[in-house]
Amino acid sequence: MARMSTGRKSTIYDIAKETGASTATVSMVLNGSWARYRIKEETANRILESARALGYNVNMKARGLRLSRSGLAGMVLPHYRNRFFAGLAQSFEDQARSRGLCPIVVGTQRDPEVEVSVVETLLSQRVELLFIAGVRNPTPLNALCAAAGVPSINLDLPGEAAPSVVSDNRHGARAITNLMMDKLEARGIPPSELVLLGGVANEYATDMRVAGFRDAFEARGLELAEDAVDRCGYNAGAARDALAARYQKLGRLPAGLLMNSITAFEGLVQLTSTLPTSDSKSAVVGCFDWDPFAVHLAFDVTMLRQDVQKIIAEAFTSTDNYDAPDRHLVMVPTRFGDMFDENEQTTEFDR
Amino acid sequence: MARMSTGRKSTIYDIAKETGASTATVSMVLNGSWARYRIKEETANRILESARALGYNVNMKARGLRLSRSGLAGMVLPHYRNRFFAGLAQSFEDQARSRGLCPIVVGTQRDPEVEVSVVETLLSQRVELLFIAGVRNPTPLNALCAAAGVPSINLDLPGEAAPSVVSDNRHGARAITNLMMDKLEARGIPPSELVLLGGVANEYATDMRVAGFRDAFEARGLELAEDAVDRCGYNAGAARDALAARYQKLGRLPAGLLMNSITAFEGLVQLTSTLPTSDSKSAVVGCFDWDPFAVHLAFDVTMLRQDVQKIIAEAFTSTDNYDAPDRHLVMVPTRFGDMFDENEQTTEFDR
DNA sequence: CTGAAAGCGCTTACAG
């Protein structure tokens, strides 16, 4: 009776034949709309039983084609290699699933060609919505989605052509700068020793962080030194080199170091690993991203953490009331790394 | 002419109407098979142009339904929160794309119910193959795939019911144990001070690592102390507690610590952050996973790194010559963390 | 070289 061994997947026709019901009845029973059609419970059970026996599994391709709803929710992001993007992916999956959608997230390595081709692929799979995370210029991707009639939302980095949800980098930057200044003062070091490294020019996140950094200085009536900010780029090597140059000039590390990204932070770690520990141990360090190991390095480090759950939740809200002309920008506050529950940071059964 | 502004996606019918060609011709031109059918190049160009103007994008749901090929490749994994899984996801995406498949990877949080429901969803989307990574008992999932006629491959943790590709944990364990013993001896500490912490009983990876640990002891003619191995679990807290207990008993940390997973390693870091640095700085530490920040912590740490690219490549090879009765086990060697190119560890434009 | 037609697996008005 059951013939799960054959390669062919069973269809509603197989079940209809087996149970003597019509394909319509089978379809209704299988998709749960049968109660509405007053189908006998006994019939329904017979069909359900047969479906189980045949190892039946709906073909979403067919259902999706008929209903023009794929049940797919897409997200593109640069990669999974840091906690922020890993967390975004995770939260996206959880929330998509709880909305009955099948999450499909793809990493694009920040390659614009890959970005376009991935978005086209997702569109041809007929995703019902698309989140675009960490793409510096998402406008072409938003345009592709708009042409396909698919709502798109930008995450982390905003764009002109679609609603965007980003962290409140400016206030976060101001808060962490303040905290680091306090720490420096407590050590009797002038806060003007503080420098901000990393990020790139003309990028929203970097600009906001620099603005917040400035805000903190202004609030204290302090001048920002000429070379206090160095947008030396997003890769570890560049940050390492920029720091090494300062080390050369000063004969030591700057007393206060605010790193624009976890990758810039990695550059700092690379450099200090070649230095005598005493040189780095005294530095007051901060970073706009959080990492569970980085917080335990040999120096005093404060990490800002983005609220990925909130970012995703806001993004879904934006799709719920999605109307094309609306291009709003939602800001989600950041928190300090130690302000999260411990069990958000590590997981129970985890390797 | 172009009417990209309307919500409705354009279809081959729209293009046929616009160009005066038949839907068959349009279809052939659009899917690239037109040369074979001797369609005039001029016709083809006209159709291509019209497709562009209409913002046409194939509907893979329909094409997939017709061809019974979805173009989708699936992978499930526990999460993205460490470099191993993040790297697996990345490599999977790259290699799937280079094979013309659309990768779709989903995190299941190690929850067996989620695992089943995710696999069912992927199957109903008609993925053409499914990789199952880090699932302790993948057999029920393999069965689901088999029933649907979809090849499945287990990664990282093997299973009885499908081909499996895993790291060669035993040889890796032996190599890292050896290296740590050398380091201990160089400091005049007996290698028998070395302990292995983490992992769980009756799990393949843990068992193999313990076996390799034993191998290294035997090769030197050394006895393994009664309490040298503690499979205290995969979460950070348990490892921290197990270590704390030893700290109590010894009045210090064990001189050599081999941590079974990055999470157990996190437990070590949690503990040492509460200890005076001098206590931990002298420890010789090793770990079966690699993390870019963890390698720079205050103690001497050696990290083993799994070859994610090779694992994925082997898995794809297994699907290429997939025949149900074949349940082979492929072993992929591990390497030490510092044996990879620097640019594999950090990326150029990366935050 | 091109068109008419069937069919992939499903859903849902519409009749009975």
Next chain:
DNA sequence: CTGAAAGCGCTTACAG
């Protein structure tokens, strides 16, 4: 309560 039938968008033998 159930069945026959059309149609979602595409592909591909099969005739012309």
